[in-house]
């Protein structure tokens with residue numbers, strides 16, 4: 443069984459579904475900077491920064507459930523967190539100030555992770571690449587444009603959530619054969635576990651600053667499915 447899997451692992455013609463944020467380029471680190479600015483601004487006298495951060499995580503859970511991912515949700519979570527912890531409605535001035543912490547997230551240069559450009563160039567000549575990200579359509583496609591990487595992808599999927607059914611739908615839409623399809627990403631919760639449960643092979647490339655809401659224990663792959671764990675995106679060159 444292993445030799446058959448190894449042959450398919452190295453042969454051309456696989457479909458590689460590739461996550462974007464914190465897999466191809468830095469993303470969460472910009473949110474962390476904005477959150478640090480927010481916590482300094484709030485300067486809460488009773489709650490420690492860690493407690494404020496925990497409360498913000500709860501606010502983000504609630505906002506995302508109601509409004510999805512993206513900067514609009516993030517700004518709204520910051521405002522909710524402020525109002526709930528201070529028990530005071532935000533003034534217009536305060537709302538503008540808090541909103542400004544998120545401004546830099548949307549306008550910075552895209553900072554590619556090491557060897558991403560050359561690796562995608564190589565992979566796209568041998569395999570079919572599909573970008574599979576989640577979040578706000580305009581924000582995610584805007585980042586792809588700014589990254590200069592879009593020509594490597596034969597399709598782009600921006601999903602509201604990356605759960606098992608989303609992978610079933612995407613792979614069905616693109617006629618992906620599960621035995622030759624891999625999901626590659628940094629998030630156990632969004633990229634690895636649901637893709638495995640949808641019958642795909644997976645490549646887990648951890649990122650030091652993965653968003654806390656994406657943390658989850660990586661499942662064992664079901665029989666016949668492969669799970670690779672690599673240190674960096676460039677290591678894909680050795681496997682595909």
Ligand SMILES: [Mg+2]
Nearest residue numbers: 461463464628
């Ligand atoms: Mg990611």
